[in-house]
Amino acid sequence: MSTDLDALLAQSLRAAGGAFTPANRAEARRRFVRRLRRRRLVHTAEAVALAGAAALAGLFVARTASVQREGLPPSAGLAVTQTYAVGADPRGLAVADGRVWVANHADGTLTRVDVRSGRTADLDFLPGGEPRPGTVVESQGFLFVTDAASATVVPVDPASGSAVTQLNVGPDPGDVVSTGRPLWAASADPAGGAVYLDAPTSDAEGSDAPELKAVATFAARPELAAWGEIVWASAAGRVTSLRLLDSGKVDRAPAIEVPGARDVAADAGGIWVVTDSRSIVRIDPATRRIVAEADLGLAPGGRVAVDRAAVWVVAGSDGAGQLVRVDPRSLRVVGRLALEGGPFHIATGAGAVWVTDESGNSLYRIERRD
Amino acid sequence: VIVTRRPEPTADRDRGVTTLFDRYYDPMCRLAFVILGDAAVAEEIVMEALLRTFRGWTRIRNPEHADAYLRRAVVNLCRSRIRRKAIEARVGVLAPRSAPLWDAEARDTQRVVWEAVRGLPPRQRACVVLRYYEDLPEREIAEILECSVGTVKSQLAKARSRLERVLEETLSGGER
Numbered sequence: 001m002s003t004d005l006d007a008l009l010a011q012s013l014r015a016a017g018g019a020f021t022p023a024n025r026a027e028a029r030r031r032f033v034r035r036l037r038r039r040r041l042v043h044t045a046e047a048v049a050l051a052g053a054a055a056l057a058g059l060f061v062a063r064t065a066s067v068q069r070e071g072l073p074p075s076a077g078l079a080v081t082q083t084y085a086v087g088a089d090p091r092g093l094a095v096a097d098g099r100v101w102v103a104n105h106a107d108g109t110l111t112r113v114d115v116r117s118g119r120t121a122d123l124d125f126l127p128g129g130e131p132r133p134g135t136v137v138e139s140q141g142f143l144f145v146t147d148a149a150s151a152t153v154v155p156v157d158p159a160s161g162s163a164v165t166q167l168n169v170g171p172d173p174g175d176v177v178s179t180g181r182p183l184w185a186a187s188a189d190p191a192g193g194a195v196y197l198d199a200p201t202s203d204a205e206g207s208d209a210p211e212l213k214a215v216a217t218f219a220a221r222p223e224l225a226a227w228g229e230i231v232w233a234s235a236a237g238r239v240t241s242l243r244l245l246d247s248g249k250v251d252r253a254p255a256i257e258v259p260g261a262r263d264v265a266a267d268a269g270g271i272w273v274v275t276d277s278r279s280i281v282r283i284d285p286a287t288r289r290i291v292a293e294a295d296l297g298l299a300p301g302g303r304v305a306v307d308r309a310a311v312w313v314v315a316g317s318d319g320a321g322q323l324v325r326v327d328p329r330s331l332r333v334v335g336r337l338a339l340e341g342g343p344f345h346i347a348t349g350a351g352a353v354w355v356t357d358e359s360g361n362s363l364y365r366i367e368r369r370d
Numbered sequence: 371v372i373v374t375r376r377p378e379p380t381a382d383r384d385r386g387v388t389t390l391f392d393r394y395y396d397p398m399c400r401l402a403f404v405i406l407g408d409a410a411v412a413e414e415i416v417m418e419a420l421l422r423t424f425r426g427w428t429r430i431r432n433p434e435h436a437d438a439y440l441r442r443a444v445v446n447l448c449r450s451r452i453r454r455k456a457i458e459a460r461v462g463v464l465a466p467r468s469a470p471l472w473d474a475e476a477r478d479t480q481r482v483v484w485e486a487v488r489g490l491p492p493r494q495r496a497c498v499v500l501r502y503y504e505d506l507p508e509r510e511i512a513e514i515l516e517c518s519v520g521t522v523k524s525q526l527a528k529a530r531s532r533l534e535r536v537l538e539e540t541l542s543g544g545e546r
Contacts (some may be wrong), residue, residue, distance in 0.1 A: 003538075005530060005534060008537075009498060010503075010505075011480060012481075012484050013404050013483075016404050017401070022396055022399045023409065025395065028395065029388075029391060032421075033419060035421055036388070036421065164527075168450070226391070
């Protein structure tokens with residue numbers, strides 16, 4: 001059958017190829033030229049970034065310090081001082097340079113909120129695509145937005161609000177964090193979950209395009225938090241840390257058992273993990289031991305964030321959600337604020353705490369009210 | 371994400387890559403389509419391959435051989451896509467699928483053969499398509515897939531063996 005099979009294969013595959021004509025070549029060419037121009041912009045941006053690497057590092061430190069200064073002092077008096085209408089099914093959010101950016105999963109847009117003026121704009125950050133954004137973070141002058149539709153992380157120029165390229169990760173991308181220059185991203189994986197790291201590549205195709213590479217696998221897609229050079233990953237009841245070594249290899253520390261561990265946040269005061277058993281634990285990053293645990297009084301329904309003044313947890317379920325404020329030193333709950341709809345994602349910055357309401361398509365600005 | 375770049379004349383590079391588009395977009399789309407069986411994904415992959423060519427333009431010593439570079443990018447992106455689809459299937463995330471262009475009523479032998487080819491593992495599938503669709507010699511297939519000629523031969527042998535088995539079962543059974 002060998003010769004027959006050879007002939008059959010050749011005939012069949014050529015027939016398959018011959019039956020196909022690209023749908024709209026002219027439109028494809030226009031799209032190609034647009035993307036070519038966009039990628040050229042990346043080159044320019046990267047050249048500028050490279051030339052100012054030291055300055056960027058300085059800015060990063062300065063920005064971190066700035067965020068710390070902007071943290072709210074301990075207080076029980078919390079209030080929603082503004083509610084903004086955003087896109088459909090808002091998910092992750094980032095606060096940077098006086099703006100809040102919200103990833104709208106259902107309509108594939110980014111909402112930009114100007115903190116000072118209160119003006120909002122919904123941006124089609126990936127024209128021609130049908131993205132499903134989930135996470136947005138700011139780093140090195142770019143926004144990084146995850147797109148579940150294409151399983152990519154999409155760097156977006158905040159000035160134009162448009163994507164500059166797309167970086168492949170695994171399916172169902174989740175958290176993205178930055179440790180200065182390296183970018184880390186979590187996604188699903190055959191093993192359960194994986195963490196990807198950006199690195200200059202010299203792959204077989206001769207391409208030198210930025211690329212995220214899987215550097216660690218987990219039993220489930222991990223939640224990530226970064227502090228300094230360390231990335232903390234929480235998955236399947238275990239918390240571990242990852243660090244990029246000078247050699248280019250990733251050091252993975254032994255896991256710390258935290259039963260029911262869900263989301264994780266990190267700062268100089270420790271590593272904060274909320275658990276399924278309504279508690280929040282603090283891990284000492286030096287000893288890698290749980291040093292404190294407190295009852296939240298409510299199952300953590302959403303994410304956790306930390307700033308200089310407090311640890312913030314979105315707790316409860318749709319229709320009964322709360323923002324819980326925890327004192328980082330005593331680990332006592334010092335404030336609660338009921339939030340309408342389906343609060344889930346949280347970020348701090350610009351003198352406020354920001355929470356997206358997935359079911360109400362809203363963004364809450366929450367401030368101290370003494 | 372910051373990657374070290376070399377300065378390069380963008381005008382020449384843009385012109386070269388758009389020329390590549392005009393010359394190779396259609397045949398490369400067909401190649402990707404034969405490997406994947408999904409028209410929309412095939413076109414997107416070729417677009418990405420062309421854009422990667424833009425990024426790696428300075429590494430292409432001889433622009434006359436850019437088609438080989440492009441073909442390699444298309445095949446490798448197809449293989450990545452196949453692997454990703456396998457991952458998505460395992461984690462229950464199903465990518466939206468385009469309706470096949472092939473006439474559903476044309477249940478003829480060629481269609482059966484093509485479907486059997488698309489059931490092969492990524493590397494075997496790439497070897498078969500490059501050998502029988504692109505009509506490339508084993509040496510060039512080995513270069514594209516970055517493996518030895520011996521590996522290409524063994525992959526083709528495994529693919530043939532598997533296809534013979536599948537086709538015998540399918541075609542002799544009458545019903546698919």
